[in-house]
Each structure stands twice: as structure tokens, then as C-alpha cells.
Amino acid sequence: MVALFVSEAQSDGDRWLPCxxxxxxxxxxxxxxxSPNELMMDRRLRTPNELLPMSGVTQVGVFxxxxxxLxxxxxxxxxxxxxxxxxDQARRAR
Known part of the structure; x- marks a missing residue:
């Protein structure tokens, strides 16, 4: 996947690894x-535009x-x- 974004000189691969x-x-x-994140943390990843401040704050409640x-x-x-x-394994075995 990184190969799609790296420059022809292949010198900026580390820049694209987080993406x-x-x-x-x-x-x-x-x-x-x-997704792997849903399985590990029980939530989906938020995109950068979803991380922008919202108008209200929600309370998690008692920890x-x-x-x-959770x-x-x-x-x-x-x-x-x-x-x-x-x-999926059963489907692939056929």
C-alpha cells in the first residue's frame, strides 16, 4: 500500500507509513x-475530520x-x- 504513495526515488516511505x-x-x-481496530479497541478509527472539535461534550459516565x-x-x-x-474457513475449504 505504501508503494502507491512513495516517490519514484523511494526516499519518503517513512512519511507515508502512518497513513x-x-x-x-x-x-x-x-x-x-x-477492522483490526474494532477487534482490539471495540471502536472504529475516526478520520481526521471527525477529530475536529465538536460543539458539545459527552460524558462517559462512571468509569x-x-x-x-467495554x-x-x-x-x-x-x-x-x-x-x-x-x-470464512468453511467457505474457503469448499
Whole structure:
């Protein structure tokens, strides 16, 4: 992916690595149906324009509740990914 952006002299590859990593981590995998970032952090990557300040601030709530919810959602995402991988393996075996 980096080769698409690097100059002909191939001297600026390190400049484009963060962009390539962001694109890779934000792309959905055909086997799991989730991006690597969704599986690891239970959320999708935000694009730079989504990082601009918003007009309001949202509260996460009590940290313990947030943590319990996050752990539960991550476990559910892991199970969904395992099922999707099994289904993908069965499809590829045919």
C-alpha cells in the first residue's frame, strides 16, 4: 500500500507509513467482518475530520460502568469474529 504513495526515488516511505497503518487498521477484514481496530479497541478509527472539535461534550459516565460495558462488548466482538472466521474457513475449504 505504501508503494502507491512513495516517490519514484523511494526516499519518503517513512512519511507515508502512518497513513498506510491507519488505512489498514480501519479497513474491514473479509474474514472477520471487522477492522483490526474494532477487534482490539471495540471502536472504529475516526478520520481526521471527525477529530475536529465538536460543539458539545459527552460524558462517559462512571468509569467502572464504562469499563464493564467495554469488556462485555469486546468479548462479544471476539465471539463474533471467531464465528465469522469459522464461517470464512468453511467457505474457503469448499
Amino acid at each position: 498506510a497503518a491507519s488505512a489498514h487498521n480501519g479497513a474491514r477484514h473479509s474474514g472477520t467482518g471487522c 467502572a460502568d464504562y469499563h464493564r460495558t 469488556v462485555r462488548k469486546m468479548a462479544a466482538a471476539t465471539e463474533a469474529a471467531k464465528k465469522a472466521l469459522s464461517k
